Amino acid sequence: MKPIKNKINHILKTELNGILYIVPTPIGNFSDITQRALTILTNVDMIAAENIYHTHVLLKNFKISNKLISINQKNEKKQSKKIIEKLITGKKIALVSNAGTPVINDPGFILIKNCHKNKIKVTPLPGACAAIAALSASGIASNRFCYEGFLPNKKIARCNLLQSLKKETRTIIFYESPHRILNSITDIVNEIGSNRNIVLIKEISKYWESIYHGTSSELLTWLQKDKKNCKGEMVIIIEGFQKLSGKKMLTQQICHTLNLIRKEISLKKTIELTAKIYNIKKNILYNYALNHFKE
Template identity: 75%
Template sequence: MPSINHISTNIVHGVLYIVPTPIGNFSDITQRALIILKDVDLIAVENIYHTHILLKNFNINNHLILINQKNENKQTDKIIKKLKLGKKIALVSNAGTPVINDPGFILIKSCHKNKIRVIPLPGACAAITALSASGISSNRFCYEGFLPTKKIARCNLLRSLRKEIRTIIFYETPHRILKSVTDIIKEIGTERNLVLVKEISKYWEYIFSGTSYELLSWLQQDINHCKGEMVLIIEGFQNLSNNVLTQEVYDTLYLIQKEISLKKAVTLTSKIYKIKKNILYNYAINHFK
């Protein structure tokens, strides 16, 4: 039987390789990825200039073809023809694993339709890397990509995820992070646990862990906190125990929030009954009108 190393570096003709690239530190690229990028006949890239910088760093010279959201349908036909002729082609995005919020889905789907072999390489992925360091349960999770740009659509999506029990992963942008966290507080609550992972594998890498309210406060402290590439992770909804939330607790919280703000009512009730604020708040936003 061939060794694992022999299998991992074998170059096959008439195949599309899905090649992850570094999300920060160039050293994160795998040896196998470098071999593929050097030996394939063509590299399909999201951005020619961006990929050229990467290849130059490793002294790799190869032919590049642009494939992005605007031209993917047209370029897919060209690439499929080359693959049918026995060419070996690598697909890369600007950073991380291709197709995760990047072009390539149409091409890969077409490869399967045309019985062309697709070989995925393991490697960098911002969502999974961030999740592994989040301290939030990773046994079950869902990936939602980027939150919608429009406020109404963003709030509607967040509202639909309010009772999602799996850990939720988003990508976010610097210009929208404050708005998104504000909407998370509105639709999911102030006490839901969040983790913001910024600039993974780069010099300014930083991980913030806290409640949604604490994250918003931290972001507002310094404009630099809102900069960089971000992964936002939200703890899943916790099912409430009838043993914790008794009728007495429910009635107390209900009456108090009639007189003062919900946030203050939750804080006061949690002190009276020694119940975690996030449990009370999640209950309130899902039951009180």
């Protein structure tokens, strides 16, 4: 009888508890908010907000009046306990960040983890997320990707992270701020490579929204040309590492160089010299030579 009694108690406890709603908010354009999000923000008992003033502006725009409670990086541990206590009594609470989907690089992880520990229902709403929006418009493979949040502030830590991702085959997503973008792209050029395809998407859904495509070195040059290019909220999308086959490695420039040198010196010396110039394996050049040169 005891297992059945425990199960009944568990069900009753779950039903008596409240609900925590994870509510995405617009990342720039207020029109992007969903009708379901507006309904929940209107009808919950209170809203747990990363920034009370910021959320007040959003609510005022939609003529919503509701109680706000703060939960941010500094007070999350303490506030989570208070919110859990309210949820246990049956309250319904919405969690929002300043913009986008809560918890994605924003406070809320501790609260949600404690909700699961206390058998409190957590209901996520679909909605705005800068990383996903940027990825969808990047033109870079989106079937496999890894999200890395903001790059570290300090150069050594940043370079170490980038070095560890140099041979990551999935598409890589970063967030970055205007005052660090030049340093970060410089380190990406040095640690990941100057020719890696990269996309910088700024101010998503806002009036100044823009998308820049190019190699990492081209992006760095573009940013250095005008300080205005470094402004705005940014998402960096980097193409994953691709192990090139022999045919792909032999660019038109390499083949042209090989043909020019071959006219002046022996095939063996031609291959050795070209291999050194382009840091390419000699056997790849030999295979090409066998099919294109006549002794």
